[in-house]
Amino acid sequence: MNVLFTFRIKDEQMEKLKADFPGIQFCFNKKADEIAIDEFEIIVTYGEDITTDVLERATSLKWLMVASAGVEKMPLAEIAAKGIVISNVRGIHKTPMAETALAHILSLGRALPALVEQQKRKEWNTKVRQTELRGSTALILGPGAIGSEIGRLLQAFGVRTIGCNHSGNPAGFMDDTIRFDGLLSRLPEADIVISVLPSTEKTKGLLTEEHFKAMKETALFMNFGRGDLVKETVIVDALKNGDIGHAVLDVFEKEPLPVESELWTLSNVTISPHVSSHSGKYIERALEFFTENLEKWQNGDKDLVNLIDPEKGY
Amino acid sequence: MNVLFTFRIKDEQMEKLKADFPGIQFCFNKKADEIAIDEFEIIVTYGEDITTDVLERATSLKWLMVASAGVEKMPLAEIAAKGIVISNVRGIHKTPMAETALAHILSLGRALPALVEQQKRKEWNTKVRQTELRGSTALILGPGAIGSEIGRLLQAFGVRTIGCNHSGNPAGFMDDTIRFDGLLSRLPEADIVISVLPSTEKTKGLLTEEHFKAMKETALFMNFGRGDLVKETVIVDALKNGDIGHAVLDVFEKEPLPVESELWTLSNVTISPHVSSHSGKYIERALEFFTENLEKWQNGDKDLVNLIDPEKGY
Numbered sequence: 127m128n129v130l131f132t133f134r135i136k137d138e139q140m141e142k143l144k145a146d147f148p149g150i151q152f153c154f155n156k157k158a159d160e161i162a163i164d165e166f167e168i169i170v171t172y173g174e175d176i177t178t179d180v181l182e183r184a185t186s187l188k189w190l191m192v193a194s195a196g197v198e199k200m201p202l203a204e205i206a207a208k209g210i211v212i213s214n215v216r217g218i219h220k221t222p223m224a225e226t227a228l229a230h231i232l233s234l235g236r237a238l239p240a241l242v243e244q245q246k247r248k249e250w251n252t253k254v255r256q257t258e259l260r261g262s263t264a265l266i267l268g269p270g271a272i273g274s275e276i277g278r279l280l281q282a283f284g285v286r287t288i289g290c291n292h293s294g295n296p297a298g299f300m301d302d303t304i305r306f307d308g309l310l311s312r313l314p315e316a317d318i319v320i321s322v323l324p325s326t327e328k329t330k331g332l333l334t335e336e337h338f339k340a341m342k343e344t345a346l347f348m349n350f351g352r353g354d355l356v357k358e359t360v361i362v363d364a365l366k367n368g369d370i371g372h373a374v375l376d377v378f379e380k381e382p383l384p385v386e387s388e389l390w391t392l393s394n395v396t397i398s399p400h401v402s403s404h405s406g407k408y409i410e411r412a413l414e415f416f417t418e419n420l421e422k423w424q425n426g427d428k429d430l431v432n433l434i435d436p437e438k439g440y
Numbered sequence: 441m442n443v444l445f446t447f448r449i450k451d452e453q454m455e456k457l458k459a460d461f462p463g464i465q466f467c468f469n470k471k472a473d474e475i476a477i478d479e480f481e482i483i484v485t486y487g488e489d490i491t492t493d494v495l496e497r498a499t500s501l502k503w504l505m506v507a508s509a510g511v512e513k514m515p516l517a518e519i520a521a522k523g524i525v526i527s528n529v530r531g532i533h534k535t536p537m538a539e540t541a542l543a544h545i546l547s548l549g550r551a552l553p554a555l556v557e558q559q560k561r562k563e564w565n566t567k568v569r570q571t572e573l574r575g576s577t578a579l580i581l582g583p584g585a586i587g588s589e590i591g592r593l594l595q596a597f598g599v600r601t602i603g604c605n606h607s608g609n610p611a612g613f614m615d616d617t618i619r620f621d622g623l624l625s626r627l628p629e630a631d632i633v634i635s636v637l638p639s640t641e642k643t644k645g646l647l648t649e650e651h652f653k654a655m656k657e658t659a660l661f662m663n664f665g666r667g668d669l670v671k672e673t674v675i676v677d678a679l680k681n682g683d684i685g686h687a688v689l690d691v692f693e694k695e696p697l698p699v700e701s702e703l704w705t706l707s708n709v710t711i712s713p714h715v716s717s718h719s720g721k722y723i724e725r726a727l728e729f730f731t732e733n734l735e736k737w738q739n740g741d742k743d744l745v746n747l748i749d750p751e752k753g754y
Contacts, residue, residue, distance in 0.1 A: 222550075248704045
């Protein structure tokens with residue numbers, strides 16, 4: 127069985143694969159058009175190199191492993207027509223994103239930005255305002271793989287979690303789950319409001335001035351999902367009026383955030399340049415998904431983790 | 441039964457106590473010398489107001505609840521002689537201290553200080569160096585109540601924990617426990633080295649140049665215990681030589697840290713002014729210890745939580 131990687135992985139990662147799967151021939155870091163692609167049963171790719179032309183020539187291909195969370199730009203109809211199995215690394219962002227969310231929450235709670243400023247002035251001042259996370263309540267918009275991982279960690283810190291999704295169906299690591307249309311009445315309970323919602327017709331503009339007025343004046347609002355969840359002017363007004371305490375924003379209506387934006391200079395906002403999912407361990411994590419599936423594939427088990435239905439696209 | 445609080449608590453906390461314990465008479469916020477102290481079976485105090493004179497006059501006193509972690513300055517011999525039960529709030533610092541430790545670890549891992557600097561320059565730069573905490577290894581010097589709470593949270597993040605104490609006896613939430621004399625050989629495994637050790641004859645100067653040379657060049661060293669664990673010059677040299685990657689220091693050989701100290705200005709050190717245990721919820725937590733015990737006391741159960749042996753002092 128031959129496996130092609132169309133992207134680069136580290137030497138030790140190559141060696142480990144060869145050692146763990148001695149019966150398999152691996153070819154690493156070759157472009158789809160610089161190799162006899164018809165020899166490969168399995169192709170591991172970031173996705174964008176798999177064109178209809180490549181598919182035509184890849185006559186042995188049975189499984190496409192896409193080391194990316196989205197496959198919407200791939201020729202899914204052709205993949206479906208040829209009966210090629212396709213899987214991805216859905217959920218790969220949950221670890222770095224959940225670590226990012228907790229980093230911001232704890233850093234603000236323990237006043238770390240204030241300590242940095244004091245250090246610059248060589249100032250020993252113990253009167254910094256610090257709070258405890260334990261015993262607080264977080265409302266998580268979008269309790270899917272990422273939202274539930276945030277919920278799991280928050281619960282470990284003794285935080286009560288309320289998930290909010292379209293259906294209101296129970297979600298993992300949420301003490302309670304509510305529907306979008308019940309949001310307004312539950313916002314007053316939340317010390318922290320976190321969105322990891324994608325951009326869909328149902329989520330665009332979901333949060334309005336009314337929602338921010340319903341939050342606690344001390345509330346921390348965080349958006350790691352998509353910038354079109356709420357108009358920038360609504361957030362700016364909420365921060366300037368003191369409707370909420372602080373905002374941590376990783377996503378914006380317009381990215382990069384224009385230099386003219388008032389958000390850059392408000393004292394109660396933290397700007398992050400859409401990096402919440404970044405990680406130095408992306409390939410390591412992707413290989414974990416791959417090797418788990420390769421083990422199955424080798425044993426004739428085609429019920430892979432993170433299979434995609436090419437007709438639905440997810 | 442009469443209970444005296446010699447310190448101030450919030451109105452709603454007073455109301456809650458009265459509502460939860462209707463059979464008990466509470467007297468709040470009175471000094472021991474401005475009241476008929478002989479009427480009180482229970483005194484809730486920070487400790488420093490309980491002198492031998494007060495003890496002589498408190499003829500009904502059966503239980504001293506000390507809302508502090510240390511009781512070493514109290515007249516313990518007299519308390520023991522009178523058969524007065526004494527309890528404290530040992531462990532009250534574990535929540536804020538563990539939250540502090542995780543705040544620093546995650547904030548550095550997700551490059552939050554770098555993002556703050558970028559925000560000041562209105563700079564949208566996604567090329568910040570961020571790492572994942574999951575899969576790393578932490579070595580915790582002093583895995584007692586606080587160290588174990590740090591271990592519990594680290595394990596929730598998928599971190600392997602190695603505890604290090606004098607005895608080598610297994611400790612809570614440690615994947616492995618080693619003895620002080622085995623430390624040097626295990627330091628090379630640790631991505632994070634955290635001390636919450638108290639100052640004792642065995643811990644003074646425990647860490648030397650040799651230990652820092654044994655750590656990873658990328659290691660994060662954190663001290664939330666006591667400053668005499670290691671000489672300041674040893675830490676400064678390790679940071680300047682690149683023996684370790686970063687240090688977070690909350691305690692120092694001399695406090696406040698003198699303005700002349702080189703530590704203030706090294707780029708790979710975070711200075712915190714001995715505030716890791718501070719919390720806006722101290723009294724709330726202390727009352728949790730108290731009400732749990734008051735419930736027992738009311739039912740005739742004298743096996744209180746956090747009892748102190750006045751002859752040993754802990």
